[in-house]
Every structure is written in structure tokens, then in C-alpha cells.
Amino acid sequence: MHTNKITTFYTKKQAITEPIGFSHSPLKPYLLMEKMKKVGLNNHLEIQSEFSPFENKDFEIAHTISYVENFFSGKGASATSNGLDWNKQFAESVRYTNSSLYHAQKYSLENPECITFSPTSGFHHARPESGSAFCTFSGQVISALKLYRDTDLSKKYGNSIKTAWIDLDGHFGNSIGDAQRHDSDIKKAIPEGFNLNPSGVGNTYLENLKLGLEKIANAILQDEIQSVCFAQGADSHEEDDLGGQVGTKGWIKAHEMVFEMIKNVSNTRKKAVPLTLSLFGGYRQDDYDSVLNLHMKNITSCLNILGGNSLVFEIEDELSSDFRKPKIVIKEQKI
Numbered sequence: 425m426h427t428n429k430i431t432t433f434y435t436k437k438q439a440i441t442e443p444i445g446f447s448h449s450p451l452k453p454y455l456l457m458e459k460m461k462k463v464g465l466n467n468h469l470e471i472q473s474e475f476s477p478f479e480n481k482d483f484e485i486a487h488t489i490s491y492v493e494n495f496f497s498g499k500g501a502s503a504t505s506n507g508l509d510w511n512k513q514f515a516e517s518v519r520y521t522n523s524s525l526y527h528a529q530k531y532s533l534e535n536p537e538c539i540t541f542s543p544t545s546g547f548h549h550a551r552p553e554s555g556s557a558f559c560t561f562s563g564q565v566i567s568a569l570k571l572y573r574d575t576d577l578s579k580k581y582g583n584s585i586k587t588a589w590i591d592l593d594g595h596f597g598n599s600i601g602d603a604q605r606h607d608s609d610i611k612k613a614i615p616e617g618f619n620l621n622p623s624g625v626g627n628t629y630l631e632n633l634k635l636g637l638e639k640i641a642n643a644i645l646q647d648e649i650q651s652v653c654f655a656q657g658a659d660s661h662e663e664d665d666l667g668g669q670v671g672t673k674g675w676i677k678a679h680e681m682v683f684e685m686i687k688n689v690s691n692t693r694k695k696a697v698p699l700t701l702s703l704f705g706g707y708r709q710d711d712y713d714s715v716l717n718l719h720m721k722n723i724t725s726c727l728n729i730l731g732g733n734s735l736v737f738e739i740e741d742e743l744s745s746d747f748r749k750p751k752i753v754i755k756e757q758k759i
């Protein structure tokens with residue numbers, strides 16, 4: 425029902441080339457896309473790079489004018505409230521990451537059979553008046569509000585577009601709730617209860633996710649939700665430096681459960697559910713490849729479960745003899 429390739433909104437301009445602090449997420453779009461080329465996963469992506477960057481007025485949908493202006497001019501506390509070093513290249517990249525997410529989500533609504541992918545991070549902790557915890561602007565909020573107000577899409581769907589976020593980053597995404605004090609329409613664009621961040625660890629986490637996915641599935645079938653966005657955070661893996669809900673098997677399972685839900689609902693209603701993927705956190709300082717391998721595993725799961733492919737991309741924990749934490753390595757791949 426969905427097409428066998430993932431439409432990916434990527435330009436090199438949405439990544440930076442030099443680290444600007446603890447989080448490697450601003451470099452991740454480039455690092456991941458390069459690694460996907462190495463294993464051949466890029467052959468299963470349709471790249472769209474001709475999208476325009478966001479202007480200040482786009483950011484003002486979810487943020488105060490003073491925060492937006494001060495961030496882009498690198499002024500005062502606003503420049504580094506995200507916990508990262510400021511530079512011009514990074515500030516410019518943020519215009520593209522936020523725009524990538526919006527264009528990916530919009531395209532999935534215009535072409536529901538095409539799964540879309542925005543290789544981006546750095547949104548879900550941002551607040552209306554500042555950045556926070558490696559996040560600069562609330563890309564999720566901006567995208568959802570723009571699409572909620574998109575009259576062409578409302579006509580096409582016979583309903584205003586309402587989004588559900590499935591956020592499997594290891595940390596609670598506060599930006600959607602916080603946006604209510606800036607624009608209360610966010611409660612309609614991403615209805616309350618549809619910013620799914622499962623709680624608990626291990627089986628409790630998976631059980632909690634299952635309940636959340638059932639709720640979203642019912643809402644799609646009742647036309648209360650028209651669009652699903654899925655953040656595949658790698659910091660929910662138990663070996664991550666800043667998170668840790670599930671081990672490798674549980675982590676893979678959690679992400680597969682999302683794709684299975686989308687597949688089942690699409691089949692039940694005989695109409696593909698618009699789905700957009702994003703990346704979010706993942707912070708291993710000892711081995712960033714572990715983060716990238718987790719993300720690639722997910723992309724492959726999506727291509728197989730929803731795209732009907734039979735790609736082999738197996739990852740496993742590589743135990744070391746010196747008590748260091750296991751790296752997540754590629755066990756086998758045929759792509």
C-alpha cells in the first residue's frame with residue numbers, strides 16, 4: 425500500500441560539519457546519509473533537496489519574535505539557550521532542519537502512499553521563548569500548526585489536519601505542551617494525548633507503547649487524526665549516554681510495532697496512513713556508529729514492513745572483554 429522507497433527531505437545545508445558541543449545531533453543528518461550511502465540504503469530513498477529554508481516568520485508561529493531574532497543574530501542568552509555553541513553555519517542549518525520536517529510531513533499528506541523522512545533532530549525540548557536541551561526551535565509544533573491551517577489539505581481530507589506524534593526518543597518531548605502558552609491552536613493541531621512518549625523501562629515501556637499505539641490506531645480509523653509523525657530516538661537505547669529504556673532487541677521491537685500499527689490501520693481502512701519519520705536523540709560519545717546503526721536498522725524495518733522490501737540489515741551487541749559497554753554493530757547486511 426505504501427511505496428517501496430522513502431521520500432527523504434535532505435540537503436547538506438541541514439547539517440553542520442564541525443561539532444558544537446556535547447550533542448552530535450546537528451551533524452547527524454550528514455553522518456547518517458553518508459553511512460546509508462556506504463551500505464547502499466540510499467538506493468531505497470528518493471531524495472528531495474529543493475525545499476526552501478524557513479524564514480523568521482515561520483519560526484514565529486511557535487516562538488516569540490525576540491527569541492527568533494536574537495537566536496539568528498547570535499545575541500545574548502538566546503544564542504546558546506539550546507546548550508550548544510552558536511555559529512552562523514549552525515544557525516543557517518536550523519532553517520533547513522525545521523523546513524525539512526514541514527516539507528516531509530506536507531508531502532506525506534499530499535501523497536499518502538509515500539512514506540517521508542526528515543533526517544533531523546533538535547526540536548522536542550524547545551520552548552516558545554528559548555531553546556533547551558540541544559533543541560532550538562519546535563519544528564514539530566510549527567509543522568503541525570501550518571498543516572492544520574492548510575486549506576488545500578483540509579479540502580482534500582474533508583477535515584483539518586490533526587497530527588499524532590509517536591516520540592520514541594528517551595526523553596519526554598515538552599515542546600508540544602509548552603506551545604499552548606504561545607498558540608492554543610496547538611491543542612487542536614496535535615490533540616491532547618497524541619504526543620506519545622511511552623514511560624517505563626523494558627517490558628513496561630513496550631506495554632505502554634502498545635496502549636498508546638492502539639489509541640492512535642483508533643483515532644485514525646475515526647478520522648480524528650490524519651497524519652502520523654514518528655521520531656526514532658536512539659537515546660531510548662539502554663546503552664545511550666543520556667537515556668536508556670530498552671536493550672537492542674526491545675528497541676528494534678518498539679520501532680517495528682509502530683510500522684506494524686501503520687500497516688494494519690492502512691489495510692483496515694484500505695488507504696495508506698500518511699507517515700513521516702524523523703530522528704531525534706542519540707548521544708553515545710564512545711561510539712557514534714552505534715547511534716547511526718540503530719537508525720539504519722529502523723529505516724530498513726520501515727522499508728520492509730511498510731514498503732514490502734526484503735532487505736537484510738541485522739545489528740547486534742558486540743560485547744567487549746574490558747568491561748566497556750557493548751557497541752551496536754552490523755551483523756549482516758544485504759541491501
Ligand SMILES: [Zn+2]
Nearest residue numbers: 593594595705
Ligand atoms: Zn532525548
